[in-house]
Amino acid sequence: MSVTAPNGFRAAGVSAGLKPDGARDVAVVVNDGPSRAAAAVFTRNRVKAAPVLWSQQVAAGGRVRAVVLNAGGANACTGPAGFQDAHATAEHVAAAMEDSAGEILVCSTGLIGERLPMPALLDGAGRAVESAARDGGPDAADAIRTTDTVAKISFKRGSGYTIGGMAKGAGMLAPELATMLCVVTTDADLTAAQCDSLLRAATRRTFDRVDSDGCASTNDTVVLMASGASGTAPEEAEFGALLTEVCDDLARQLVADAEGSTKSIAVEVVGAASEDDAVEAARAVARSTLFKCAVYGEDPNWGRALAAVGTTRAVFEPDEVNLAVNGVWVCRRGAVGDDRSKVDLSGRDVTVTVDLAAGSEAATVWTNDLTTAYVHENSAYSS
Amino acid sequence: MSVTAPNGFRAAGVSAGLKPDGARDVAVVVNDGPSRAAAAVFTRNRVKAAPVLWSQQVAAGGRVRAVVLNAGGANACTGPAGFQDAHATAEHVAAAMEDSAGEILVCSTGLIGERLPMPALLDGAGRAVESAARDGGPDAADAIRTTDTVAKISFKRGSGYTIGGMAKGAGMLAPELATMLCVVTTDADLTAAQCDSLLRAATRRTFDRVDSDGCASTNDTVVLMASGASGTAPEEAEFGALLTEVCDDLARQLVADAEGSTKSIAVEVVGAASEDDAVEAARAVARSTLFKCAVYGEDPNWGRALAAVGTTRAVFEPDEVNLAVNGVWVCRRGAVGDDRSKVDLSGRDVTVTVDLAAGSEAATVWTNDLTTAYVHENSAYSS
Structure with missing residues (x-):
């Protein structure tokens, strides 16, 4: 059609x-x-x-x-x-x-x-x-x-x-x-x-x-x-x-269908003071090569996501933020939360939820994992 | 010592x-x-x-x-x-x-x-x-x-x-x-x-x-x-x-000694209107995953570097900028320059020179290539 x-x-x-x-x-x-x-x-x-x-x-x-x-x-x-x-x-x-x-x-x-x-x-x-x-x-x-x-x-x-x-x-x-x-x-x-x-x-x-x-x-x-x-x-x-x-x-x-990707990642920011803050924080996580490598390895390395949020100007207090990976709140109030071994990253779809605990605005940015196939595809061929 | x-x-x-x-x-x-x-x-x-x-x-x-x-x-x-x-x-x-x-x-x-x-x-x-x-x-x-x-x-x-x-x-x-x-x-x-x-x-x-x-x-x-x-x-x-x-x-x-790297890349911006402009443009190139993959593949894909410069606020006219890879001016006045096949990327050290043609300030940002080994190292292990 x-x-x-x-x-x-x-x-x-x-x-x-x-x-x-x-x-x-x-x-x-x-x-x-x-x-x-x-x-x-x-x-x-x-x-x-x-x-x-x-x-x-x-x-x-x-x-x-x-x-x-x-x-x-x-x-x-x-x-x-x-x-x-x-x-x-x-x-x-x-x-x-x-x-x-x-x-x-x-x-x-x-x-x-x-x-x-x-x-x-x-x-x-x-x-x-x-x-x-x-x-x-x-x-x-x-x-x-x-x-x-x-x-x-x-x-x-x-x-x-x-x-x-x-x-x-x-x-x-x-x-x-x-x-x-x-x-x-x-x-x-x-x-x-x-x-x-x-x-x-x-x-x-x-x-x-x-x-x-x-x-x-x-x-x-x-x-x-x-x-x-x-x-x-x-x-x-x-x-x-x-x-x-x-x-x-x-x-x-x-x-x-992103180049070489094995995971589709929804980076969902909630509790933001403004929609702009939510987008900025979500985009920072979506651009963290370290975090995207971790997702490729099916490792719920939430510290890398939180470190990315820390580079933004979004309103939040580091010791108030919460973070879930596929629904498991592995980070609560900026520190270790639920057992990260409970996170199942075996499927294609991954949702990272960052609660900035600073308001009621939200936004989602879509990205994908960073894989050896992406590097191969973009190093072996001019495009 | x-x-x-x-x-x-x-x-x-x-x-x-x-x-x-x-x-x-x-x-x-x-x-x-x-x-x-x-x-x-x-x-x-x-x-x-x-x-x-x-x-x-x-x-x-x-x-x-x-x-x-x-x-x-x-x-x-x-x-x-x-x-x-x-x-x-x-x-x-x-x-x-x-x-x-x-x-x-x-x-x-x-x-x-x-x-x-x-x-x-x-x-x-x-x-x-x-x-x-x-x-x-x-x-x-x-x-x-x-x-x-x-x-x-x-x-x-x-x-x-x-x-x-x-x-x-x-x-x-x-x-x-x-x-x-x-x-x-x-x-x-x-x-x-x-x-x-x-x-x-x-x-x-x-x-x-x-x-x-x-x-x-x-x-x-x-x-x-x-x-x-x-x-x-x-x-x-x-x-x-x-x-x-x-x-x-x-x-x-x-x-x-950067994780998984095979190339050390000096991104040198010259002809900038200010030192801040030079740093911003150099950093944009240094952060382009596509460009860094290309360097890993020993491909002088200057378009990816120029596209990164285009995302900055640095003063420059797209049809005035010049770009060299290891001394070969592959881009002149924003368009195709010298033969890219003359670029030798076989060594560890790579220099990308971006001439913004907008002033006399300069700065260099150091980075490395993005490799399958980087992805492997950062997906296979928590760190």
């Missing part, structure tokens, strides 16, 4: 020869309307890839006809020539649809610091537009994979409309960022302003709270396109909740 | 049974004067181990008679009982020397969240005081090792005085912190105020700029003790320079 679940959208994924193994590597998602309302959020990294610089201009117009995405090259740190490549890709796709390049979003993922093989890419993009079809969602989701072992798709039905989505991203999932490439579609009838506010609200609590390895990508993009094909102008609260569910679903799929 | 190189100091390292293999695990460094001037810097982690809480009070007095150190247990997150343990250790050592506990510094390293085996520790501390001798420096340096594969010692001769030092710390080397346990001794005649300002200046550019794995310890302590036994009141500039050399030497030994 994916991005073609809502009416008004066609998609395709083709092989353009950018991946050495000949797998699909170029995707398009086309919005046939009647509306083209759209919004996007991008990486906050100051080193932005050329397609991000291009797509920011497109998104500012509030209308998107199509998104063209490629794996096999990030087109980042490629200078003015790289920007021309992103522009040329948009022009090529626009020409194939007899439309305006100013409404074509471009997304790229892969190695930083290399130019894209433009003839192959343009040829693939042209073929993708030609073959874009109502059942093309799965192929598109497949084409944007890099080290992702599975395609990530999601969809939800609302009252008279549908939301669909696809995402890629298995490493370099980043703090405080849109994180990875994600296309969300809906046949609901929304204005561009609604798309913008609803997408920002949904990503703030989902993709922005995934922190796989603390590294911020140059290419992260999340776009929402609304075709209006259902004829339904949705109730905003319901639509926002469903959109958040789709984003949350995709975000968790990213964590579940 | 180590901490007993300067006159006026005795030291010892004994086995108290805290390490399961029976190796030395308790050390003392005793200052026999005539002066007891001293200063110390501690972890900035808000979750401070009991010995840090104790030793902060001692150091505030500006006089230290002896330091007692143990491996095999951090005595962190142990609550009021843990603080009593640290206090009792100081009292025991003081009694053995017929001196005041208020001038006994206590340092611990090892697993967080477990009480120390006090009878064994006190017995060991007593024997250490008894056997403390002018040639005991190497044994003391050996006793404070945890996952350190070698003891770290250093000494320098000044004009009429000597500075000696020992350190431990192989993981959890931390940002913006004193980092690890380190005892520096000198027979120069200094006031406590001089010790304090000189030690802060020296650690700011050495230990504070070692960032092995981005994790901040609960126990980091660096202490400087001045016996005055040489009778020489040193010229401050010369002493400060030598002290910085000793700290730099020890800091680099820590990086060279």
